[in-house]
Amino acid sequence: MTDSPESESESESTESRAVAYERVVNAPAAAIFELIADPAAQPRWDGNENLREAPTGQRVTAVGDVFTMTLTKDAVRENHVVEFDEGRRIAWMPAEEGRPPIGQLWRWELEPRGEAQTLVRHTYDWTRLEDPQRLPRARATTADKLQASVDRLAALAEQER
Numbered sequence: 001m002t003d004s005p006e007s008e009s010e011s012e013s014t015e016s017r018a019v020a021y022e023r024v025v026n027a028p029a030a031a032i033f034e035l036i037a038d039p040a041a042q043p044r045w046d047g048n049e050n051l052r053e054a055p056t057g058q059r060v061t062a063v064g065d066v067f068t069m070t071l072t073k074d075a076v077r078e079n080h081v082v083e084f085d086e087g088r089r090i091a092w093m094p095a096e097e098g099r100p101p102i103g104q105l106w107r108w109e110l111e112p113r114g115e116a117q118t119l120v121r122h123t124y125d126w127t128r129l130e131d132p133q134r135l136p137r138a139r140a141t142t143a144d145k146l147q148a149s150v151d152r153l154a155a156l157a158e159q160e161r
Helices: 003-012 029-036 041-044 137-141 144-161
Strands: 020-027 051-053 066-073 076-085 089-094 105-112 119-123
Touching: 020 144, 029 041, 029 105, 029 144, 041 051, 041 066, 041 105, 041 144, 051 119, 119 144, 137 144
Parallel strands: none
Antiparallel strands: 020 119, 051 066, 066 076, 076 089, 089 105, 105 119
């Protein structure tokens, strides 16, 4: 039996375009948030192995901030902050230099669990991604990739306590 075009189309429309991973980290939310909100620290814990470096002095403080990051393939991304709650939530949408966001959203949410523990939730949402050339990489960004970032972030935050 072969798939008809309708079944392929239906399959694509029901495809989940958001993935998340969460875990409790043994560190205060403020310490974890500092590692996330400072783009220069992000290559240290990136589980996608995609970030090379970010200039210092770009600490995110509000919605509307834009920080730049150089990827491992030398491309530069401008990351547009679209959600921000100090110590609790930060989300950005990457864009090529001088262009509008591509359609992906990276979100970090922190929920303190007492003074020394924090539930960390990391989400990658590509529901607005329309560029067919970027879809394979988006599909390859699975919960295990997010887990790698959260685990590395946890190790750094717990070590710096």
